[in-house]
Amino acid sequence: MYLARTFALIAGLLFSAHSLAEWHYEKQAIMGTEVHLQFWYEDKDQAKEITADVMEEFHRIDAALSPYKEDSELSRVNREAGQGPVPITEELASIVEKSLWYSDKTAGAFDITYATLGSLYDFRKGEQANEKITETLLPAVNYRHVQLNREPREGIRTTLAFSDPRTKIDLGGIAKGYAVDRAVAILQQHGVHNASVSAGGDARLLGDKRGKPWLIGIRHPRDKSKNAAVIPLENTAISTSGDYERFFIDDDEHRVHHIFNPATGKPAETDSRGDTADGDKLISVSVIGPHGFDTDPLSTSVFVLGKQKGMALIEELTGFEAVVIDANHQMFFTSGLQQ
Numbered sequence: 600m601y602l603a604r605t606f607a608l609i610a611g612l613l614f615s616a617h618s619l620a621e622w623h624y625e626k627q628a629i630m631g632t633e634v635h636l637q638f639w640y641e642d643k644d645q646a647k648e649i650t651a652d653v654m655e656e657f658h659r660i661d662a663a664l665s666p667y668k669e670d671s672e673l674s675r676v677n678r679e680a681g682q683g684p685v686p687i688t689e690e691l692a693s694i695v696e697k698s699l700w701y702s703d704k705t706a707g708a709f710d711i712t713y714a715t716l717g718s719l720y721d722f723r724k725g726e727q728a729n730e731k732i733t734e735t736l737l738p739a740v741n742y743r744h745v746q747l748n749r750e751p752r753e754g755i756r757t758t759l760a761f762s763d764p765r766t767k768i769d770l771g772g773i774a775k776g777y778a779v780d781r782a783v784a785i786l787q788q789h790g791v792h793n794a795s796v797s798a799g800g801d802a803r804l805l806g807d808k809r810g811k812p813w814l815i816g817i818r819h820p821r822d823k824s825k826n827a828a829v830i831p832l833e834n835t836a837i838s839t840s841g842d843y844e845r846f847f848i849d850d851d852e853h854r855v856h857h858i859f860n861p862a863t864g865k866p867a868e869t870d871s872r873g874d875t876a877d878g879d880k881l882i883s884v885s886v887i888g889p890h891g892f893d894t895d896p897l898s899t900s901v902f903v904l905g906k907q908k909g910m911a912l913i914e915e916l917t918g919f920e921a922v923v924i925d926a927n928h929q930m931f932f933t934s935g936l937q938q
Protein backbone atom coordinates (compact mmCIF):
# COMPACT_ATOMS: atom_id res chain seq x y z
CA MET A 600 0.00 0.00 0.00
CA TYR A 601 2.71 2.42 1.11
CA LEU A 602 4.92 1.24 -1.74
CA ALA A 603 2.16 1.66 -4.26
CA ARG A 604 1.51 5.20 -3.10
CA THR A 605 5.21 6.08 -3.30
CA PHE A 606 5.27 4.66 -6.79
CA ALA A 607 2.20 6.66 -7.77
CA LEU A 608 3.85 9.79 -6.37
CA ILE A 609 7.08 9.24 -8.31
CA ALA A 610 5.18 8.38 -11.46
CA GLY A 611 3.11 11.50 -10.98
CA LEU A 612 6.23 13.66 -10.59
CA LEU A 613 7.83 12.14 -13.65
CA PHE A 614 4.68 12.56 -15.64
CA SER A 615 4.16 16.17 -14.70
CA ALA A 616 7.81 17.04 -15.37
CA HIS A 617 7.45 15.40 -18.75
CA SER A 618 4.14 16.88 -19.68
CA LEU A 619 5.60 20.37 -19.35
CA ALA A 620 8.15 19.88 -22.11
CA GLU A 621 6.86 20.02 -25.65
CA TRP A 622 7.77 20.93 -29.21
CA HIS A 623 7.67 24.61 -30.08
CA TYR A 624 7.23 25.77 -33.66
CA GLU A 625 7.74 29.03 -35.51
CA LYS A 626 7.67 30.02 -39.18
CA GLN A 627 8.56 33.44 -40.60
CA ALA A 628 9.37 34.93 -43.99
CA ILE A 629 12.96 36.27 -43.69
CA MET A 630 15.97 36.47 -46.04
CA GLY A 631 13.71 36.07 -49.05
CA THR A 632 12.63 32.63 -47.91
CA GLU A 633 10.76 30.74 -45.20
CA VAL A 634 12.54 30.26 -41.88
CA HIS A 635 11.32 27.26 -39.89
CA LEU A 636 12.17 26.56 -36.28
CA GLN A 637 11.20 23.56 -34.17
CA PHE A 638 12.66 22.78 -30.74
CA TRP A 639 11.92 20.83 -27.58
CA TYR A 640 11.70 22.87 -24.39
CA GLU A 641 10.03 22.76 -20.98
CA ASP A 642 8.99 26.28 -20.15
CA LYS A 643 6.41 27.85 -22.46
CA ASP A 644 7.22 31.49 -21.66
CA GLN A 645 10.95 30.95 -21.97
CA ALA A 646 10.39 29.08 -25.24
CA LYS A 647 8.71 32.21 -26.57
CA GLU A 648 11.76 34.28 -25.63
CA ILE A 649 14.09 31.77 -27.25
CA THR A 650 11.98 31.86 -30.41
CA ALA A 651 12.14 35.66 -30.43
CA ASP A 652 15.95 35.60 -29.94
CA VAL A 653 16.43 33.20 -32.84
CA MET A 654 14.14 35.14 -35.19
CA GLU A 655 15.79 38.41 -34.21
CA GLU A 656 19.13 36.94 -35.25
CA PHE A 657 17.76 36.02 -38.70
CA HIS A 658 16.40 39.57 -39.06
CA ARG A 659 19.73 41.06 -37.96
CA ILE A 660 21.68 38.98 -40.50
CA ASP A 661 19.16 39.88 -43.21
CA ALA A 662 19.46 43.59 -42.39
CA ALA A 663 23.26 43.36 -42.71
CA LEU A 664 23.57 41.16 -45.80
CA SER A 665 20.49 41.77 -47.95
CA PRO A 666 21.26 43.09 -51.44
CA TYR A 667 17.68 44.44 -51.55
CA LYS A 668 18.04 46.75 -48.55
CA GLU A 669 19.85 49.96 -49.43
CA ASP A 670 21.11 50.47 -45.89
CA SER A 671 22.57 46.96 -45.48
CA GLU A 672 26.30 46.65 -45.01
CA LEU A 673 26.42 44.60 -48.21
CA SER A 674 24.72 47.34 -50.25
CA ARG A 675 27.09 49.94 -48.84
CA VAL A 676 30.09 47.81 -49.79
CA ASN A 677 28.69 47.32 -53.30
CA ARG A 678 28.34 51.09 -53.69
CA GLU A 679 31.75 52.03 -52.28
CA ALA A 680 34.32 49.20 -52.48
CA GLY A 681 34.87 49.75 -56.22
CA GLN A 682 36.35 53.15 -55.38
CA GLY A 683 38.72 51.92 -52.69
CA PRO A 684 38.96 50.17 -49.31
CA VAL A 685 35.87 50.43 -47.07
CA PRO A 686 35.85 49.47 -43.38
CA ILE A 687 33.66 46.41 -42.72
CA THR A 688 32.47 44.46 -39.68
CA GLU A 689 34.31 41.34 -38.54
CA GLU A 690 31.16 39.37 -39.29
CA LEU A 691 31.09 40.39 -42.95
CA ALA A 692 34.86 39.83 -43.13
CA SER A 693 34.50 36.26 -41.87
CA ILE A 694 31.77 35.47 -44.43
CA VAL A 695 33.78 36.99 -47.30
CA GLU A 696 36.88 35.14 -46.14
CA LYS A 697 35.03 31.81 -46.10
CA SER A 698 33.59 32.58 -49.56
CA LEU A 699 37.07 33.29 -50.96
CA TRP A 700 38.33 30.07 -49.41
CA TYR A 701 35.65 28.14 -51.33
CA SER A 702 36.47 30.08 -54.51
CA ASP A 703 40.04 28.81 -54.26
CA LYS A 704 38.90 25.29 -53.40
CA THR A 705 36.48 25.13 -56.36
CA ALA A 706 38.62 26.85 -59.01
CA GLY A 707 36.16 29.74 -59.02
CA ALA A 708 32.89 27.75 -59.26
CA PHE A 709 31.83 29.44 -56.03
CA ASP A 710 32.27 33.15 -56.58
CA ILE A 711 30.37 35.90 -54.77
CA THR A 712 31.20 38.34 -57.60
CA TYR A 713 28.72 36.43 -59.79
CA ALA A 714 26.43 39.28 -58.61
CA THR A 715 28.13 41.70 -61.01
CA LEU A 716 25.88 40.05 -63.61
CA GLY A 717 23.50 38.21 -61.29
CA SER A 718 22.12 41.48 -59.95
CA LEU A 719 20.76 42.23 -63.44
CA TYR A 720 18.43 39.23 -63.26
CA ASP A 721 14.93 39.33 -61.86
CA PHE A 722 13.40 35.87 -61.68
CA ARG A 723 9.94 37.08 -60.75
CA LYS A 724 9.78 39.54 -63.62
CA GLY A 725 11.54 37.18 -66.04
CA GLU A 726 14.42 39.60 -66.71
CA GLN A 727 17.96 38.59 -67.66
CA ALA A 728 21.16 40.31 -68.79
CA ASN A 729 21.58 40.43 -72.56
CA GLU A 730 24.58 38.95 -74.41
CA LYS A 731 26.30 42.30 -74.87
CA ILE A 732 26.18 43.30 -71.21
CA THR A 733 27.21 39.78 -70.22
CA GLU A 734 30.27 39.96 -72.45
CA THR A 735 31.20 43.44 -71.26
CA LEU A 736 30.88 42.74 -67.53
CA LEU A 737 32.27 39.18 -67.50
CA PRO A 738 35.85 40.28 -66.66
CA ALA A 739 34.49 41.99 -63.53
CA VAL A 740 33.14 38.59 -62.35
CA ASN A 741 36.19 37.23 -60.60
CA TYR A 742 36.78 36.62 -56.92
CA ARG A 743 40.36 37.81 -57.36
CA HIS A 744 38.94 41.33 -57.57
CA VAL A 745 37.83 41.02 -53.94
CA GLN A 746 40.54 42.40 -51.69
CA LEU A 747 39.89 41.60 -48.09
CA ASN A 748 42.33 43.19 -45.71
CA ARG A 749 41.85 41.63 -42.29
CA GLU A 750 43.98 43.61 -39.91
CA PRO A 751 45.07 41.86 -36.74
CA ARG A 752 46.73 45.02 -35.45
CA GLU A 753 44.70 46.92 -32.91
CA GLY A 754 43.11 50.17 -34.00
CA ILE A 755 43.33 49.35 -37.70
CA ARG A 756 40.03 48.46 -39.37
CA THR A 757 39.41 45.47 -41.57
CA THR A 758 38.58 46.68 -45.07
CA LEU A 759 37.19 45.42 -48.35
CA ALA A 760 37.95 46.78 -51.82
CA PHE A 761 37.14 45.66 -55.38
CA SER A 762 39.94 46.05 -57.91
CA ASP A 763 37.37 46.39 -60.71
CA PRO A 764 34.98 49.31 -60.10
CA ARG A 765 32.12 47.36 -61.74
CA THR A 766 32.38 44.34 -59.42
CA LYS A 767 29.50 43.55 -57.05
CA ILE A 768 29.11 40.77 -54.50
CA ASP A 769 26.15 38.80 -53.15
CA LEU A 770 26.20 36.33 -50.25
CA GLY A 771 23.01 34.45 -51.16
CA GLY A 772 25.04 31.25 -51.58
CA ILE A 773 26.38 31.24 -48.01
CA ALA A 774 24.35 33.60 -45.76
CA LYS A 775 21.49 31.23 -44.97
CA GLY A 776 23.85 28.44 -44.00
CA TYR A 777 25.67 30.89 -41.76
CA ALA A 778 22.36 32.03 -40.26
CA VAL A 779 21.15 28.52 -39.34
CA ASP A 780 24.47 27.91 -37.55
CA ARG A 781 23.99 31.15 -35.58
CA ALA A 782 20.45 30.06 -34.71
CA VAL A 783 21.69 26.73 -33.37
CA ALA A 784 24.36 28.50 -31.30
CA ILE A 785 21.63 30.61 -29.69
CA LEU A 786 19.46 27.54 -29.02
CA GLN A 787 22.42 25.80 -27.37
CA GLN A 788 23.12 28.82 -25.16
CA HIS A 789 19.56 28.42 -23.87
CA GLY A 790 20.08 24.74 -23.11
CA VAL A 791 18.11 23.37 -26.05
CA HIS A 792 19.21 19.85 -27.08
CA ASN A 793 16.76 18.93 -29.85
CA ALA A 794 15.99 21.31 -32.68
CA SER A 795 15.59 21.77 -36.39
CA VAL A 796 16.21 25.16 -38.02
CA SER A 797 15.90 25.84 -41.72
CA ALA A 798 16.05 28.82 -44.02
CA GLY A 799 14.86 27.72 -47.44
CA GLY A 800 17.17 24.92 -48.58
CA ASP A 801 19.59 25.24 -45.67
CA ALA A 802 18.87 23.26 -42.53
CA ARG A 803 20.72 22.53 -39.33
CA LEU A 804 19.68 19.80 -36.93
CA LEU A 805 20.56 19.86 -33.25
CA GLY A 806 20.44 16.42 -31.64
CA ASP A 807 17.74 14.05 -32.84
CA LYS A 808 13.95 14.21 -32.80
CA ARG A 809 13.89 12.81 -29.26
CA GLY A 810 14.68 9.15 -29.78
CA LYS A 811 14.36 9.07 -33.56
CA PRO A 812 16.24 10.78 -36.37
CA TRP A 813 14.94 13.86 -38.14
CA LEU A 814 13.57 12.94 -41.56
CA ILE A 815 14.72 15.43 -44.17
CA GLY A 816 13.04 15.37 -47.55
CA ILE A 817 14.92 16.19 -50.74
CA ARG A 818 12.35 17.64 -53.08
CA HIS A 819 11.74 16.11 -56.47
CA PRO A 820 13.31 18.73 -58.77
CA ARG A 821 10.48 18.55 -61.31
CA ASP A 822 7.45 17.69 -59.16
CA LYS A 823 6.70 19.96 -56.22
CA SER A 824 4.32 17.48 -54.63
CA LYS A 825 6.95 14.73 -54.35
CA ASN A 826 10.11 13.98 -52.44
CA ALA A 827 12.95 12.46 -54.44
CA ALA A 828 14.35 11.01 -51.20
CA VAL A 829 13.93 11.17 -47.46
CA ILE A 830 17.11 11.01 -45.38
CA PRO A 831 17.27 10.29 -41.65
CA LEU A 832 19.70 12.72 -40.01
CA GLU A 833 20.77 14.06 -36.63
CA ASN A 834 23.26 16.63 -35.35
CA THR A 835 24.26 17.85 -38.78
CA ALA A 836 23.62 20.45 -41.47
CA ILE A 837 22.16 19.84 -44.93
CA SER A 838 21.97 22.33 -47.78
CA THR A 839 20.19 21.84 -51.07
CA SER A 840 20.71 23.79 -54.29
CA GLY A 841 18.40 23.31 -57.23
CA ASP A 842 17.47 24.90 -60.54
CA TYR A 843 13.78 24.74 -59.57
CA GLU A 844 13.87 27.15 -56.63
CA ARG A 845 13.97 30.52 -58.40
CA PHE A 846 13.72 30.41 -62.17
CA PHE A 847 11.76 31.28 -65.27
CA ILE A 848 11.67 29.73 -68.74
CA ASP A 849 12.68 32.30 -71.37
CA ASP A 850 11.55 32.72 -75.01
CA ASP A 851 14.19 30.22 -76.18
CA GLU A 852 12.87 27.60 -73.75
CA HIS A 853 15.94 28.02 -71.54
CA ARG A 854 15.56 27.55 -67.84
CA VAL A 855 16.95 30.78 -66.38
CA HIS A 856 17.68 30.04 -62.73
CA HIS A 857 19.57 31.52 -59.80
CA ILE A 858 22.79 29.52 -59.68
CA PHE A 859 25.42 31.11 -61.90
CA ASN A 860 28.45 29.69 -63.60
CA PRO A 861 31.04 32.45 -62.97
CA ALA A 862 32.98 31.29 -66.04
CA THR A 863 30.13 32.26 -68.38
CA GLY A 864 28.38 34.85 -66.22
CA LYS A 865 25.10 33.03 -66.90
CA PRO A 866 22.98 30.50 -64.99
CA ALA A 867 24.75 27.12 -64.89
CA GLU A 868 23.48 24.97 -67.73
CA THR A 869 21.13 22.24 -66.66
CA ASP A 870 18.76 20.14 -68.74
CA SER A 871 16.82 22.72 -70.67
CA ARG A 872 19.31 24.12 -73.16
CA GLY A 873 17.92 21.87 -75.84
CA ASP A 874 21.06 19.73 -76.05
CA THR A 875 21.09 16.11 -74.96
CA ALA A 876 21.81 15.88 -71.28
CA ASP A 877 25.38 14.66 -70.98
CA GLY A 878 25.00 13.12 -67.55
CA ASP A 879 27.37 15.54 -65.87
CA LYS A 880 24.84 18.34 -65.42
CA LEU A 881 23.07 18.42 -62.10
CA ILE A 882 19.63 19.79 -61.28
CA SER A 883 19.66 19.15 -57.54
CA VAL A 884 22.54 18.97 -55.07
CA SER A 885 22.34 18.27 -51.34
CA VAL A 886 25.45 18.45 -49.18
CA ILE A 887 25.56 17.06 -45.64
CA GLY A 888 28.19 18.14 -43.10
CA PRO A 889 28.68 19.61 -39.64
CA HIS A 890 27.98 23.28 -40.41
CA GLY A 891 25.68 25.26 -42.72
CA PHE A 892 28.52 27.74 -43.19
CA ASP A 893 30.20 24.98 -45.26
CA THR A 894 27.31 22.91 -46.63
CA ASP A 895 25.64 26.01 -48.12
CA PRO A 896 28.56 27.19 -50.29
CA LEU A 897 29.39 23.55 -51.08
CA SER A 898 25.93 22.74 -52.47
CA THR A 899 26.14 25.78 -54.74
CA SER A 900 29.70 24.79 -55.73
CA VAL A 901 28.85 21.18 -56.59
CA PHE A 902 25.89 22.39 -58.63
CA VAL A 903 28.20 24.58 -60.75
CA LEU A 904 31.02 22.01 -60.95
CA GLY A 905 28.76 19.22 -62.23
CA LYS A 906 28.62 15.58 -61.19
CA GLN A 907 32.17 14.40 -61.79
CA LYS A 908 34.16 17.29 -60.34
CA GLY A 909 31.52 18.08 -57.73
CA MET A 910 31.36 14.55 -56.30
CA ALA A 911 35.17 14.34 -56.35
CA LEU A 912 35.35 17.51 -54.27
CA ILE A 913 32.94 16.14 -51.63
CA GLU A 914 34.79 12.79 -51.50
CA GLU A 915 38.01 14.70 -50.87
CA LEU A 916 36.58 16.64 -47.91
CA THR A 917 36.33 14.65 -44.69
CA GLY A 918 33.01 14.80 -42.87
CA PHE A 919 30.93 15.71 -45.94
CA GLU A 920 28.53 13.67 -48.07
CA ALA A 921 26.35 14.54 -51.05
CA VAL A 922 23.18 13.40 -52.78
CA VAL A 923 22.82 14.69 -56.32
CA ILE A 924 20.25 14.34 -59.09
CA ASP A 925 21.49 14.66 -62.65
CA ALA A 926 19.71 16.00 -65.70
CA ASN A 927 18.40 12.49 -66.49
CA HIS A 928 16.72 12.45 -63.07
CA GLN A 929 19.10 9.82 -61.74
CA MET A 930 20.23 10.02 -58.14
CA PHE A 931 23.83 9.52 -56.95
CA PHE A 932 25.39 9.34 -53.48
CA THR A 933 28.92 9.86 -52.19
CA SER A 934 30.63 6.75 -50.77
CA GLY A 935 29.77 7.44 -47.13
CA LEU A 936 26.03 7.18 -47.89
CA GLN A 937 26.17 3.97 -49.90
CA GLN A 938 25.60 1.47 -47.08
Ligand code: ADP
Pocket residue numbers: 708709710711713769770771772773775799800801838839840841844857858859860861895898899903
Ligand atom coordinates in the same frame (compact mmCIF):
# COMPACT_ATOMS: atom_id res chain seq x y z
P1 ADP B 1 19.17 29.06 -52.04
O1 ADP B 1 19.32 30.54 -52.05
O2 ADP B 1 17.97 28.58 -52.74
O3 ADP B 1 19.45 28.39 -50.74
P2 ADP B 1 21.69 28.06 -53.03
O4 ADP B 1 22.28 27.72 -51.75
O5 ADP B 1 21.65 27.04 -54.07
O6 ADP B 1 20.27 28.64 -52.97
O7 ADP B 1 22.49 29.29 -53.57
C1 ADP B 1 22.03 30.00 -54.66
C2 ADP B 1 22.27 31.42 -54.38
O8 ADP B 1 23.68 31.64 -54.31
C3 ADP B 1 21.76 32.31 -55.46
O9 ADP B 1 20.45 32.73 -55.22
C4 ADP B 1 22.76 33.43 -55.44
O10 ADP B 1 22.39 34.36 -54.43
C5 ADP B 1 24.05 32.78 -55.02
N1 ADP B 1 24.89 32.28 -56.12
C6 ADP B 1 24.51 31.90 -57.37
N2 ADP B 1 25.53 31.45 -58.08
C7 ADP B 1 26.63 31.53 -57.28
C8 ADP B 1 28.01 31.18 -57.45
N3 ADP B 1 28.48 30.64 -58.57
N4 ADP B 1 28.84 31.40 -56.40
C9 ADP B 1 28.37 31.95 -55.25
N5 ADP B 1 27.10 32.28 -55.03
C10 ADP B 1 26.22 32.06 -56.03
Ligand code: MG
Pocket residue numbers: 771772773838839840894895896897898899
Ligand atom coordinates in the same frame (compact mmCIF):
# COMPACT_ATOMS: atom_id res chain seq x y z
MG1 MG C 1 24.10 27.10 -51.22
